[in-house]
Amino acid sequence: MKKVIIRTDASTNIGSGHVMRCLTIAKNLQKQNINVKFWMKELPGHLINFVEHEGFETINSAEKADLYLIDHYNIDEEWEKAHRLFTNKIVVIDDLANRPHDCDLILDQNSLPNFESRYDGLVPQHCIRLLGPKYLIMRDEFIEARLNLKERNNQAERILVFMGGSDPTEETIKILKALSKSKSSFEHIDIVVGNGNIHKEEIKHICLKQGYEYHCQINYMARLMQRADFSIGAGGSTTWERCYVGLPSSSTIVAENQAFTTIHADDLGAVVNLGWHEKVTVEMYVDLLLKLKNGEVDLNQLSKIGLSLTKTVSPNPWIEEILELLI
Structure with missing residues (x-):
């Protein structure tokens, strides 16, 4: 049986996105009878227990494997070269294109003006590029x-709020304050948080008090997106999930790696970019809610462009490209 080790992490600072997309890859590999292990550090807000609950063994040091898959902003060419001792092939998942890699395949799913050339000079000539x-x-x-x-x-009658698994900039709290201040009323509001959100108990209490539906570390996000008319979210990989199911949304930039893709998605008309989190106020969320209620946001157009883009x-x-490396 072929063996793959996935090196990734989650924490209150890193968030949960890296681990969640690696779980998708892991489950696809598992269907092909491949043994997949996760190499993760026990950081504050880690998701090691969650990964194990999903059916994968976790480790805390290097092991021999047929392929290493790395999804980590703090890992670069130096680390990858050192770990060639343990594996024949290396796959890198990246969004930043800000450092060199020693890898056999690089995957960057983001839509950017220069996505086809942004890894020029950063990966070996033999490296397979899966970009866009x-x-x-x-x-x-x-x-x-x-x-x-x-x-x-x-x-917009059903609103979905998900600001990332850890939400380190406390956007969910801002939105809950905006909902309480807003004169706009909605049929249903779903509030989603991850285990890494340090305010999750406070958020749960507010939801119970206000009649909002509270969800923590869920595996049914697509179902919530199907029901929703609009999502208030963060940038990053969930932007593309919302576009993929045709859910109109706003994006608040809560991390450096989200900036270019969020701005570009807004330029294309796929999302409403509210800007950097430190400049996005409670009043701005109140204004967004009012525009949604008054029909001032073209939901159909946002949905159409998001579907086309994805x-x-x-x-x-x-998956086929990764499997080819394992032959």
Whole structure:
């Protein structure tokens, strides 16, 4: 049996996105009878228990494997060269294109003006480049949701709020304050947080008090997105998940790696970019809620562009390329 080790981390600072997309890859590999292990550090807000609950063994040091898959902003060419002692092939998942890699395949699913050339000089000549939104990493639930898209009527009655697993900039708290200050009322509001959110108990209490539906560390995000009319979210990989299922949304930039993709997605008309988190106030969220209620946001257009941008010939085409490396 072939063996793959995934090196990634989650924490209150890093967030949960790296681990969640690696789980998607791991489950696709597992379906091909490949033994997958996660190498993770026990950082504050880690998701080691969650990964184990999903059926994967976790380790805390290097082991021999047929392939290493790395999804980590603090790992570069130096680390990768050193770990060639343990593996024949290396796959890197990246968003930043800000450091050199010693890898055999690089996957960057983001849509940017220069996405086809942004890794020039950063990866070896032999490296396979899987770049752009046609290589989106999508869980089965999202693939199924895209096959069963809901009819949209340009009215926002069901609002979904998810500001990332850890939400270190406390956007969820801001939005809850905006909801309490706003004169706009909505039929249903879903509030989603991750285990890494240090305010999750406070958020849960507010939701219970206000009648909002509270969700923590869930595996049914696509179902919530299918039901929602609009999502207030952060930048990053969940931007593409929302676009993939045709859910109109706003994005607040909460980390450096989200800036270029969020700005570009806004330029394309796929999301409403609210800007950098430190400049996004409670009043700005109140204004967004009012515009949604008054029909001042073209939900149908946002949905249409998001769907077009994330169109692929087949779901998760990257899996075949990774499997080729394991032959």
